[in-house]
Amino acid sequence: MVKTMENIITTENLEFAYLGADDSEPRIVLRGLDLEIEQGTFVAILGHNGSGKSTLAKHFNAILLPSGGRVLVCGADTSNEELVLEIRRRVGMVFQNPDNQIVATVVEEDVAFAPENLGYPSDEIRRRVDEALKNVGMYQYREHAPHLLSGGQKQRVAIAGVLAMEPQCVVFDEPTAMLDPKGRESIIKVIRNLRNNLGVTVVLITHHMDEAIYADRVIVMSEGKVLLDAAPREVFMDDKTLRQAGLDVPVTTSLLHKLKEDGFDLPLDALTVDECADAIFAAIG
Amino acid sequence: MLKDITLGQFFPGTTIVHRLDPRVKLVLTFVYITALFLAKGVLGYVLMALVLLTCSLLSKIGIKAILRGLKPIIIIILFTVVLNIFFIRGQTILFEYRFIVITREGLFTAAFMASRLLMLIIGTFLLTYTTSPIALTDGFEQMLSPLKKFRLPIHELAMMMSIALRFIPTLIEETDKIISAQKSRGADFESGGLIKRAKAILPLIIPLFISAFRRADELATAMESRCYNGGEGRTRMKVLHAEARDYIALACSAVVVTTVILLRGLAFGQI
Numbered sequence: 080m081v082k083t084m085e086n087i088i089t090t091e092n093l094e095f096a097y098l099g100a101d102d103s104e105p106r107i108v109l110r111g112l113d114l115e116i117e118q119g120t121f122v123a124i125l126g127h128n129g130s131g132k133s134t135l136a137k138h139f140n141a142i143l144l145p146s147g148g149r150v151l152v153c154g155a156d157t158s159n160e161e162l163v164l165e166i167r168r169r170v171g172m173v174f175q176n177p178d179n180q181i182v183a184t185v186v187e188e189d190v191a192f193a194p195e196n197l198g199y200p201s202d203e204i205r206r207r208v209d210e211a212l213k214n215v216g217m218y219q220y221r222e223h224a225p226h227l228l229s230g231g232q233k234q235r236v237a238i239a240g241v242l243a244m245e246p247q248c249v250v251f252d253e254p255t256a257m258l259d260p261k262g263r264e265s266i267i268k269v270i271r272n273l274r275n276n277l278g279v280t281v282v283l284i285t286h287h288m289d290e291a292i293y294a295d296r297v298i299v300m301s302e303g304k305v306l307l308d309a310a311p312r313e314v315f316m317d318d319k320t321l322r323q324a325g326l327d328v329p330v331t332t333s334l335l336h337k338l339k340e341d342g343f344d345l346p347l348d349a350l351t352v353d354e355c356a357d358a359i360f361a362a363i364g
Numbered sequence: 365m366l367k368d369i370t371l372g373q374f375f376p377g378t379t380i381v382h383r384l385d386p387r388v389k390l391v392l393t394f395v396y397i398t399a400l401f402l403a404k405g406v407l408g409y410v411l412m413a414l415v416l417l418t419c420s421l422l423s424k425i426g427i428k429a430i431l432r433g434l435k436p437i438i439i440i441i442l443f444t445v446v447l448n449i450f451f452i453r454g455q456t457i458l459f460e461y462r463f464i465v466i467t468r469e470g471l472f473t474a475a476f477m478a479s480r481l482l483m484l485i486i487g488t489f490l491l492t493y494t495t496s497p498i499a500l501t502d503g504f505e506q507m508l509s510p511l512k513k514f515r516l517p518i519h520e521l522a523m524m525m526s527i528a529l530r531f532i533p534t535l536i537e538e539t540d541k542i543i544s545a546q547k548s549r550g551a552d553f554e555s556g557g558l559i560k561r562a563k564a565i566l567p568l569i570i571p572l573f574i575s576a577f578r579r580a581d582e583l584a585t586a587m588e589s590r591c592y593n594g595g596e597g598r599t600r601m602k603v604l605h606a607e608a609r610d611y612i613a614l615a616c617s618a619v620v621v622t623t624v625i626l627l628r629g630l631a632f633g634q635i
Contacts, residue, residue: 142585164591172589179582184374184530188498191601193590204601222376226533240590 087153087248087280088116088139088170094147095134095303108134110303111148118247121274121281123291123311126300127325132284135300136252139282140170153247168197171241175253177233178226186228186236187212187221193244204243211242214277215269231262238269248280249273255287267293288315288329292350299324312348331355338362373433374496380609381423381494386503388610393491395617399624400484408627409479415620416483416490423494433489434482441481448474497529499602506604519595527583535576542571 095109108131116122126132137143138150141157150157152166171193174180183189187208194204212218215235225233234254241249251270255263271293273279283290291297297314299307301324307314315321315332327333331352335345338359349358376382384392396415403412420430454469492500505522512518543553546567553564 137585140589142588164593167589167591172586174582174586174589176579176582178534179579180586182527182530182583182587184497184526185376188496188601192587192592195598195600196591196593198597198599201599201601201603204599208601224374224376224533226537237586244591 085117086115086151087118088114088282089151090114090135090138090145090148091151092148093135093138093145093150095131095138095143096146108303109138109145112303112305114298114305114308116248116280116282118280119274119278120295121271121283121293122296122298123283123285123294124298124300125286125288125291125324125326127286130300130324131303132300133252136172136250136282136284139248139250140167140172142172164197168193168244169247171244171246171249173234173238173241173249173251173254175256177230177237177257180237180240181225181233184224184226185221186217186223186225189225189236190221190239190243193240197244207243207245208239211239212236214242214272215239216265229262230258231265234258234262234266235269238266242273242279246279248282250282250284252284253286254283255285255290263287263290286326288327288332292329292331299326301325311350315350316347335359373429373493375425375429375493376496377424377494379422379424379494381419381490383609384613385604385606385610386495386499387507387604388606388613389491389495390500390503390507392613392617393488395621396487397484399617399621400480400487402621402628403480403624404628405630407630408624409476411620411623411627412483413479416487419490420486423490425490425493429493430486430489433493434485437481437485441478444481445474445478448477497526501526501529502600502602502604519598523595531576531579534579535572538575539568539572542568 090112093109093112093114094107096105096107098105112135124132124135134143138145138157139152141150141152141163144158152170155162155166157163157166181189182192190208190211191204194207199207208221209218212221215238217232217235217239220228220232220236225236228236238249238254254270255266258266267290270281270283274281283294285291292311292315294311297307297309297311298305299314299321306324307317307320315328318328318332318336321328328336329350331350331354332347335347335349335355335358339345339347343359343362345362346358349355381389396412399415400412403409449466449470450464452467452470452473453465454467456468457465458468458471459466495503501522504525505518508516508518547553551564551567553561553568555561556564
């Protein structure tokens with residue numbers, strides 16, 4: 080039991096299949112996953128479309144239940160119906176399309192939705208709403224109508240709506256897929272802030288390599304299985320396996336690889352733009 | 365073109381009208397409508413117009429917004445006016461040409477009917493302009509919550525209403541996008557007879573429906589992820605409680621209704 084206390088999410092031989100219509104074969108999506116996600120870490124899950132990464136995410140807060148194996152959240156089995164609300168409070172989830180997550184017509188009322196569902200007294204809800212909005216930098220928009228905000232701002236409101244539950248872990252299911260570059264940047268900033276300053280465990284599902292470089296750990300999925308599971312530097316060195324999973328390497332890594340092929344003596348593990356620039360500067364200078 | 369729909373539009377603000385308890389506002393609107401139908405004679409109408417004017421000024425809703433809301437119903441009002449002018453036969457004939465007879469009474473009735481309709485609509489707009497749909501559905505839910513004892517799904521109804529209102533602008537935006545997409549591929553929504561136009565709408569309606577269902581599915585998942593579990597055990601951030609201003613507003617409305625009834629007695633310029 081001690082082990083599961085440190086892990087916020089544990090999957091044990093997790094299998095999942097969507098049942099086909101009538102007699103057709105069920106479509107197997109997850110094929111026996113054993114994962115442990117430690118408290119306070121930032122884990123990125125990468126995979127191309129159909130690799131099962133979103134399906135996996137929906138198991139983390141009991142939206143989907145395993146067809147085989149089990150999922151434990153803070154030691155509690157997600158198939159235990161009595162614990163579902165507590166599991167969902169601890170593991171919040173942010174989805175791709177901000178428009179389809181916002182329930183209310185005023186920003187602060189939307190952020191209040193989850194704590195209202197949990198039955199907190201009204202002054203406690205007020206405190207949580209204000210704090211959540213400040214944490215995503217949307218406090219000054221609290222009385223705005225969400226449909227008049229930009230995509231990135233809407234997504235930040237959606238994140239605040241999850242933070243108002245004061246979760247231990249937030250799972251982001253491709254949160255930037257529908258945003259412009261500016262919106263993407265703002266969301267990544269918020270996500271890093273969660274992990275670095277609020278101590279919230281972050282699981283980021285994405286197919287943007289550049290977003291995964293900030294993670295402590297990168298899990299690459301393909302065909303419902305884990306292909307790679309290591310620190311970002313190691314994962315992105317292995318460009319052969321990444322290409323096999325239908326993924327690209329970050330632009331920085333790909334640049335370094337190309338320069339190296341051309342005979343420059345460069346380290347291949349510089350990930351951020353600054354590190355990459357320094358490495359190239361050192362090589363030329 | 366679809367942007368003109370202001371149904372259920374809310375203009376956030378902090379005026380006294382905005383801050384009134386939504387339950388009180390619902391009651392006031394109901395009383396206001398009743399008073400409109402009770403009002404008789406020029407004085408009664410002037411009084412109601414003054415009430416409406418005061419409320420609009422207090423709410424600081426611009427004249428533009430109000431007029432924009434009236435656009436879709438202009439035709440109905442014109443129709444009423446025309447009907448009344450030409451078909452009400454009174455004693456004092458002002459104008460006669462063959463079968464067209466315009467009487468003083470007809471003109472009066474037409475003016476009264478038009479102003480009644482206008483005030484009715486502006487008054488209800490004022491309610492939706494100054495009350496967030498959530499506050500409105502909250503007020504509705506709380507006023508009707510005694511009915512929950514009879515197993516009426518009041519919370520669910522209120523939730524459905526507020527989600528519907530929330531998605532109106534989203535779906536309008538989406539419709540605009542689909543119209544542009546279909547037009548750019550040669551779809552023609554504007555010409556042809558009734559049947560042709562009805563057919564042209566199909567490639568608009570079907571994608572809109574599919575997308576609405578997809579949205580509903582995603583929204584349900586997002587709501588579940590945020591611990592939505594029906595109305596039971598749910599609390600509110602903004603608890604409704606009536607304050608001094610609410611009681612004052614109710615008292616004012618009582619005075620207005622009494623005056624309207626009294627004015628009926630000495631109404632001149634009879635209908």
